[in-house]
Amino acid sequence: MDPANRTWQRLRKDKAGFMGLVIVLAFFLIALGVWSGILGQGWSEAGGGRWEAPGKAHWFGTNLLGQDIFQRAVYSVRTAFEIGFVVSVLSTLLGAILGALAGWYSNTWADSTILWIKGVLDSIPFYLFVAAVAFALQGKPWAMHLAMIATFWTTTGRLVRAEVMKIKSREFILSARTIGLPDLLILFRHVLPNTLHILFIQSSIAFVAAIKTEVILSFLGLGVQDGVSWGLMLAESTQEVLAGHFNNFLAASLMLFVLLMGFNLLSDALQEAFDPQQAAL
Amino acid sequence: MRFALSKIAHGLLLILGVTLISFTLMVWFGPDQTYSLVGKNATPEQIAEIRHELGYDQPFARRYGGYLAQLFTLNLGASNSSGEPVSQILKRTVPVTLALMIPGFVLGNLLGIALGLLSAQHKGRWIDRLVTGLSVTGMSISFLVIIIFLQVLLSTPYGLNLFPVRGWQVDDPGSYLRYVAVPTLSLVFVTLGYNTRFYRAVFVEESGRDHIRTARAFGASTATILWKHVLKNSMVPVLTRIMFSIPLVVISGSLLIESYFGIPGVGKVTFDAITSGDQPVLKAVVGLTAVAFVLIQILTDFIYKLVDPRIA
Numbered sequence A: 001m002d003p004a005n006r007t008w009q010r011l012r013k014d015k016a017g018f019m020g021l022v023i024v025l026a027f028f029l030i031a032l033g034v035w036s037g038i039l040g041q042g043w044s045e046a047g048g049g050r051w052e053a054p055g056k057a058h059w060f061g062t063n064l065l066g067q068d069i070f071q072r073a074v075y076s077v078r079t080a081f082e083i084g085f086v087v088s089v090l091s092t093l094l095g096a097i098l099g100a101l102a103g104w105y106s107n108t109w110a111d112s113t114i115l116w117i118k119g120v121l122d123s124i125p126f127y128l129f130v131a132a133v134a135f136a137l138q139g140k141p142w143a144m145h146l147a148m149i150a151t152f153w154t155t156t157g158r159l160v161r162a163e164v165m166k167i168k169s170r171e172f173i174l175s176a177r178t179i180g181l182p183d184l185l186i187l188f189r190h191v192l193p194n195t196l197h198i199l200f201i202q203s204s205i206a207f208v209a210a211i212k213t214e215v216i217l218s219f220l221g222l223g224v225q226d227g228v229s230w231g232l233m234l235a236e237s238t239q240e241v242l243a244g245h246f247n248n249f250l251a252a253s254l255m256l257f258v259l260l261m262g263f264n265l266l267s268d269a270l271q272e273a274f275d276p277q278q279a280a281l
Numbered sequence B: 001m002r003f004a005l006s007k008i009a010h011g012l013l014l015i016l017g018v019t020l021i022s023f024t025l026m027v028w029f030g031p032d033q034t035y036s037l038v039g040k041n042a043t044p045e046q047i048a049e050i051r052h053e054l055g056y057d058q059p060f061a062r063r064y065g066g067y068l069a070q071l072f073t074l075n076l077g078a079s080n081s082s083g084e085p086v087s088q089i090l091k092r093t094v095p096v097t098l099a100l101m102i103p104g105f106v107l108g109n110l111l112g113i114a115l116g117l118l119s120a121q122h123k124g125r126w127i128d129r130l131v132t133g134l135s136v137t138g139m140s141i142s143f144l145v146i147i148i149f150l151q152v153l154l155s156t157p158y159g160l161n162l163f164p165v166r167g168w169q170v171d172d173p174g175s176y177l178r179y180v181a182v183p184t185l186s187l188v189f190v191t192l193g194y195n196t197r198f199y200r201a202v203f204v205e206e207s208g209r210d211h212i213r214t215a216r217a218f219g220a221s222t223a224t225i226l227w228k229h230v231l232k233n234s235m236v237p238v239l240t241r242i243m244f245s246i247p248l249v250v251i252s253g254s255l256l257i258e259s260y261f262g263i264p265g266v267g268k269v270t271f272d273a274i275t276s277g278d279q280p281v282l283k284a285v286v287g288l289t290a291v292a293f294v295l296i297q298i299l300t301d302f303i304y305k306l307v308d309p310r311i312a
Helices: A003-013 A015-035 A069-104 A109-123 A126-137 A143-167 A171-178 A183-220 A230-243 A247-274 B002-028 B044-054 B060-073 B086-121 B126-139 B143-155 B173-207 B210-217 B222-233 B235-261 B266-276 B279-307
Strands: none
Touching (some): A003 A015, A003 A247, A015 A247, A069 A109, A069 A143, A109 B002, A126 A143, A126 A183, A126 B002, A126 B235, A126 B279, A171 A183, A183 A247, A183 B143, A183 B235, A230 A247, A230 B143, A247 B126, A247 B143, B002 B060, B002 B279, B060 B279, B086 B126, B086 B173, B086 B235, B086 B279, B126 B173, B173 B222, B173 B235, B210 B222, B222 B235, B235 B279, B266 B279
């Protein structure tokens, strides 16, 4: 059996992991529904009274402004996927490229420079870094994404660097060098594809981290600027819960929890499926 | 000696990097402060004077040097919004943040180590499954959700109503305990899942080594093995974890907890500086904490050598 197939077989047998996959796919379908204009389109209309109880018109009640909480929670799935997708893809890509270069040119100035940048970024407390970036960009809506991408790549970079250093002394790489293929071609065509398992796992971890971080940043006023997200709903709810209105809080935190749980189960299962020996530790 | 020198050189390079980044983001590219400082109908001369005071007419290197000098002499200027010297603000708020965050940080790690040991000792059995299952659940709950939930549960009439809803009126040990309880519980809950999972992995790996099997074969009791062999030999990863989680847990945690509960610590000051764009406060907090964290890393390297003489 080829490795990809074997990995899939292991993943299918992992009950918790499979459940995680189903949850993530279900949320992805909701996000597609929002994108295509079927779901959650009335998220900003103030069509009800203040803090209406759940009922036929508003399944999960309304917020302070009379907006439908269910629609807002559903629309936020799209926001979460946009942030998670942009951040996980770009930060993993950046980590792959920088990690590969550092590993291939290990113990040269290129390697030390990349390690230095990584060390510096790891030394600045994350939320303060976001605050600094947001300050420099003066409230640009993508300051949050930029800050996450600029810091989330470091773990991927470290893992890819270590793996590339291992791979580059293997025979098939030596033979590629012997027949005179250019360095960068070997690195990106033959070495990097062998780190795909790391990239898969790390991007699923980055996805979770991005969604969680958005919540905190939106509460701090550094996150989503326009539109709606679970973070903004929770920020709204911090005032409401003290007055006894829990619908906003429950809707946002439950959706958030289920999606994060699904992703965590999936990423655990991915680790186990790709590398059973390591994951068994 | 060579070890010490190389570690210190490495640390200096990191300090150069973190200060360079915070300078570039907040001072060089930061918004122009001139018009928030000059009065109405200022003359061109007054504007030029303010710009000169702020250093806007200086080249990059000189202004960066000025920022470094500010950080190392702790002569950090005054807050834009209150006019209070930044060093005085920090002197007032740092003790509050430490008193607020230390209990939760220590408890979160101790409980994580205890649960990790428990889980590793019963690896593969139901206790282990329960602990790992709960850790993943804990990892899936947002910090903000935990704080809101515990506040409603413990501090409002909708729950048990045991503790103050927010604030920090601490003047004796009793009031300290009442105000620190809910933030501490929040911090423990949010870190416990990650900590337990990490420590479990470390202890399981250590338990699989040959010398542990030998000790077991010689009839050492489970408790002796755990304490004397597994825990002691895992000190390096455990220490790394604790030291490296300081910026994330203590600093980022205080930002969220203090702004949520309205506690007058560094986190609240930083939050206010973020919302009002108070550049002198922000650049001091970011620069100083990053430098402090680099110092912690250097210290960690030296502790490693004490714990494990093999490390070069």
